[in-house]
Amino acid sequence: MADPATPQPPHDWRPDRFMVIAAHPDDADFGPAATAASWIDAGSAGWLVCLTSGDAGSDDPDADPLALAALREEEQRVAAAIVGYAGISFLHQPDGALANDLALRELLVREIRTFRPDAILATDPEVLFHGDGGINHTDHRAAGMAAVDASYPAARNPMAFPWLARAGLAAHNVRRLYLFWSNNPTVHVDVSATIGRKVEALRAHPSQIRHPDKLDERMRSWAAEEGKPIGAAAGEAFRLIVIDEDTDEAPGSATDAEVAADS
Ligand SMILES: [Zn+2]
Numbered sequence: 001m002a003d004p005a006t007p008q009p010p011h012d013w014r015p016d017r018f019m020v021i022a023a024h025p026d027d028a029d030f031g032p033a034a035t036a037a038s039w040i041d042a043g044s045a046g047w048l049v050c051l052t053s054g055d056a057g058s059d060d061p062d063a064d065p066l067a068l069a070a071l072r073e074e075e076q077r078v079a080a081a082i083v084g085y086a087g088i089s090f091l092h093q094p095d096g097a098l099a100n101d102l103a104l105r106e107l108l109v110r111e112i113r114t115f116r117p118d119a120i121l122a123t124d125p126e127v128l129f130h131g132d133g134g135i136n137h138t139d140h141r142a143a144g145m146a147a148v149d150a151s152y153p154a155a156r157n158p159m160a161f162p163w164l165a166r167a168g169l170a171a172h173n174v175r176r177l178y179l180f181w182s183n184n185p186t187v188h189v190d191v192s193a194t195i196g197r198k199v200e201a202l203r204a205h206p207s208q209i210r211h212p213d214k215l216d217e218r219m220r221s222w223a224a225e226e227g228k229p230i231g232a233a234a235g236e237a238f239r240l241i242v243i244d245e246d247t248d249e250a251p252g253s254a255t256d257a258e259v260a261a262d263s
Helices: 033-041 065-083 102-115 138-151 162-166 195-203 212-230 256-262
Strands: 017-022 045-052 087-093 119-123 176-180 187-190 235-242
Touching: 017 033, 017 102, 017 138, 033 045, 033 065, 033 187, 033 195, 033 235, 045 065, 045 102, 045 138, 065 087, 065 195, 087 102, 102 138, 102 162, 119 138, 138 176, 187 212, 195 212, 212 235
Parallel strands: 017 045, 017 119, 045 087, 119 176
Antiparallel strands: 176 235, 187 235
């Protein structure tokens, strides 16, 4: 256990291209928005994939799910522009019933092979409970598992959904996963410069924010907690999974032959 008096250095690896895969509109903004904004400001290109459009995200049983989905997609588009994503894809899966099935995996492999991200940010699929204080939404678990399974081995295996490679979507190696809302974070990104953008992006989801007056304080105190291990005013925590080491970090990392042998 690190001595809290001697902070660890902030995580400073930055992907050239990254993709956030989220279950619902607003997950990416409650999740890694400040890290995304900070990487984009430094020159990275980011893409957001929303698996559902949040069509069950209301307290009103008479709400029209299609109208709600359209509203939430619009909110997410505004928020994504604030963060600075190059674009966003909505995969229109059912809210509350997201399944990590082969059909979703193929859709995600298409997204990954099209944008070709070095890193994928997704919810930690191993979180069933948030510590002892709450249950992780079934869609967040399914979304995390779908992101993991699409990243490895499917996206890098040309024989997974072979019609994709035949149609020009060549296999692609995702090198890292950054899992957010994890019970076991291993790295912390300093987001002191972009925490305000995260709050601004969250304000673009008025259908989901019950107490907008308390939003700024709530998000800054959460970020302050996650900044503590690195001695930063604001941080975002991730469980980092390195699939392929950078060649400069570990010469001779996974070769194509090893990848084929794994599949
Ligand atoms: Zn959610």
